[in-house]
Amino acid sequence: xxxxxxxxxxxxxxxxxxxxxxxxxxxxxxxxxxxxxxxxxxxxxxxxxxxxxxxxxxxxxxxxxxxxxxxxxxxxxxxxxxxxxxxxxxxxxxxxxxxxxxxxxxxxxxxxxxxxxxxxxxxxxxxxxxxxxxxxxxxxxxxxxxxxxxxxxxxxxxxxxxxxxxxxxxxxxxxxxxxxxxxxxxxx
Numbered sequence: 001x002x003x004x005x006x007x008x009x010x011x012x013x014x015x016x017x018x019x020x021x022x023x024x025x026x027x028x029x030x031x032x033x034x035x036x037x038x039x040x041x042x043x044x045x046x047x048x049x050x051x052x053x054x055x056x057x058x059x060x061x062x063x064x065x066x067x068x069x070x071x072x073x074x075x076x077x078x079x080x081x082x083x084x085x086x087x088x089x090x091x092x093x094x095x096x097x098x099x100x101x102x103x104x105x106x107x108x109x110x111x112x113x114x115x116x117x118x119x120x121x122x123x124x125x126x127x128x129x130x131x132x133x134x135x136x137x138x139x140x141x142x143x144x145x146x147x148x149x150x151x152x153x154x155x156x157x158x159x160x161x162x163x164x165x166x167x168x169x170x171x172x173x174x175x176x177x178x179x180x181x182x183x184x185x186x187x188x
């Protein structure tokens with residue numbers, strides 16, 4: 001039986017409710033501490049991240065810590081698209097669309113400057129396919145990026161194989177709190 005994108009989103013939403021925020025925070029910390037040792041992350045000077053919603057991999061402390069030595073870029077919802085802006089500290093954030101904290105720093109105009117993009121998702125599979133929340137923001141952004149793309153989620157969000165569309169962009173790698181789980185791992 002094939003599960004639709006909508007059904008998979010519903011299933012993941014139900015699973016998320018079975019875990020405490022403390023558990024999600026612990027897994028987030030484990031995942032991001034492993035990612036800090038990734039060669040692409042270590043070398044990157046400009047990293048696209050996201051400021052997490054409560055049910056996503058918690059990136060806030062990671063963004064704050066690494067913004068002192070790297071240029072961290074965060075998305076801002078502008079209509080149907082994501083605009084990318086430099087993170088300039090917690091004081092530069094304001095509540096934006098969907099209650100997400102968004103930066104009001106200067107705008108990044110050359111997307112080719114981004115060396116690494118760390119991308120959220122409702123679910124990923126081991127092939128690097130991504131399932132978003134269904135609004136298409138990242139579907140419109142990802143084709144504009146030449147950066148190395150790492151999708152991050154919790155292990156319980158990993159699907160056997162996600163349904164895909166022709167416009168879906170594969171991640172170069174997918175990471176959970178258990179480390180890299182995709183077949184398309186980085187190699188030098």
